[in-house]
Amino acid sequence: MLSQAENDRLTQVGRGTPMGELMRRYWIPVCTSTDLEAGGAPRRARLLGEDLVAFRGDDGSVGVMEESCPHRGASLMLARNEDCALQCLYHGWKIAADGTILDMPAEPEDSTFKNRFKHLAYPTRESGGVVWTYMGPADYDAPFFEWDWTLPPASHTMHLRAVGHSNWAQSVEGAVDSSHQTYLHDAKSRQQRDRDYVERMTREGKELTDGFDETGQIVRPWNDGRPRLQVEITDFGYRYAAIRRPLVGADRFKNVRVTQFVAPFFVLVPAPDGWGQITMHVPIDDETTMFWHVRSNLREPVDAGTLRVMEDSAGLVMGVDIDENLEKKATRANLWLQDRHEMKHGDRLSGIRGTIPEDQAVQESMGPRYDRRKEHLATSDMAVIRFRRIMLDAVRKVEEGGRALGHESTTDFRTLRGEESTIPLDTPWESVGVPT
Amino acid sequence: MIDVDGLTLRLPEEPDTVAALVDTVAMQLRELHARGYRPRSLVVGPGLYAQLATLKQRELSRGVPLMLLGLCVVPI
Numbered sequence: 001m002l003s004q005a006e007n008d009r010l011t012q013v014g015r016g017t018p019m020g021e022l023m024r025r026y027w028i029p030v031c032t033s034t035d036l037e038a039g040g041a042p043r044r045a046r047l048l049g050e051d052l053v054a055f056r057g058d059d060g061s062v063g064v065m066e067e068s069c070p071h072r073g074a075s076l077m078l079a080r081n082e083d084c085a086l087q088c089l090y091h092g093w094k095i096a097a098d099g100t101i102l103d104m105p106a107e108p109e110d111s112t113f114k115n116r117f118k119h120l121a122y123p124t125r126e127s128g129g130v131v132w133t134y135m136g137p138a139d140y141d142a143p144f145f146e147w148d149w150t151l152p153p154a155s156h157t158m159h160l161r162a163v164g165h166s167n168w169a170q171s172v173e174g175a176v177d178s179s180h181q182t183y184l185h186d187a188k189s190r191q192q193r194d195r196d197y198v199e200r201m202t203r204e205g206k207e208l209t210d211g212f213d214e215t216g217q218i219v220r221p222w223n224d225g226r227p228r229l230q231v232e233i234t235d236f237g238y239r240y241a242a243i244r245r246p247l248v249g250a251d252r253f254k255n256v257r258v259t260q261f262v263a264p265f266f267v268l269v270p271a272p273d274g275w276g277q278i279t280m281h282v283p284i285d286d287e288t289t290m291f292w293h294v295r296s297n298l299r300e301p302v303d304a305g306t307l308r309v310m311e312d313s314a315g316l317v318m319g320v321d322i323d324e325n326l327e328k329k330a331t332r333a334n335l336w337l338q339d340r341h342e343m344k345h346g347d348r349l350s351g352i353r354g355t356i357p358e359d360q361a362v363q364e365s366m367g368p369r370y371d372r373r374k375e376h377l378a379t380s381d382m383a384v385i386r387f388r389r390i391m392l393d394a395v396r397k398v399e400e401g402g403r404a405l406g407h408e409s410t411t412d413f414r415t416l417r418g419e420e421s422t423i424p425l426d427t428p429w430e431s432v433g434v435p436t
Numbered sequence: 437m438i439d440v441d442g443l444t445l446r447l448p449e450e451p452d453t454v455a456a457l458v459d460t461v462a463m464q465l466r467e468l469h470a471r472g473y474r475p476r477s478l479v480v481g482p483g484l485y486a487q488l489a490t491l492k493q494r495e496l497s498r499g500v501p502l503m504l505l506g507l508c509v510v511p512i
Binding site for chain 2: 001002003004006229230373376377378379381382385386388389392
């Protein structure tokens, strides 16, 4: 539960809003590197309520700038991309990636107008196959985070995305809410896969943690719908553990699943051995979020078959589940294509295809920006409750002139991982998921 | 930090925001649950009670008790 004022402070991200000012102190994902072809079409990118275009010049460099031409507002999505600049289709104003106006061909030849102002453009970087931008104050020293998944070559990394039609905080709250796993995402086939996996791992004497089965799907050695949650505040956000009874050996062991929340919208969920992964919940505006799930094989390139299994399991197959604008075909209007027959007689308990549409269906069903005065939180919402408090505290700190949460962290984010392990009952959960 | 008779939870200091209140009560509840307590109510000062009652005005008008994290909120 939050007051209306607190809810607004948490959820509104436009320029000048408290959370919007905090968000603008971080580097933010814009699109994937492969979205932008050298000299090719610009790509629309709405971030924090601002309409932007991203493009890649002939030399490979990337620009991110306000979509609207500074002349009379025509969309630069229509612009020509040449000479590492966008040239507006309307009157030929030519704008470089840093916002410099290179040409106003309809103006008198001796005009100095173009030298006297710049278009709104933001600095960019590329890492992990992602284009990032910084939309904050020029005099703020914003560190750029590198992660384990940004280190391997692009061929090792898979990027899944989908537009969610609800506020970014609803999306993050889904990602730090371990207990919904057993309900929203349950399926008869999943339960069978988990049991088969546990039997095989036990037979082979291997550690009981997340893994892949022979079909390439993630399997888990637990089925406990009442996890005990523990949260430890860190200098970048928090890490929390969902502690469950494992499917075997519950009298001697506990399964500990540690998730890292890194402000403002990064969630590192446990990945199978040899993989790194992250979810990013990027505010498009107050009522829309770009959900990212990035998974990287830390040892070898990813093949097309692995990508296909991940897309299929997530329910984000291009042309089947989502369109070229990353919009889901399952929407509020069609009740997220929920299949009532399947719910009663089939496999998935939700009747909704794919884990991400399942997540986004419930988040969108809450309304585009949920009024948290109405809710009735419970003890299983511990991580959600802590997320709100530390983000509201972080907002206040920036308002008072302080640094953004995580920007004074001593943690090397490349060593930060979600981690799952099945450990003896008397071993502290804090031993799992410690940055190295 | 906490005065508990097994059924009633009191906070020695009341946080100044709802987010902080919910977080504080959640943390206290977790400790109490681990020790085997299952408190049923939360006692708060009249100012905080009024603030919470304003947030939940619609429910209160329907006769739903004022609750936080499953605890009935009662004024001192």
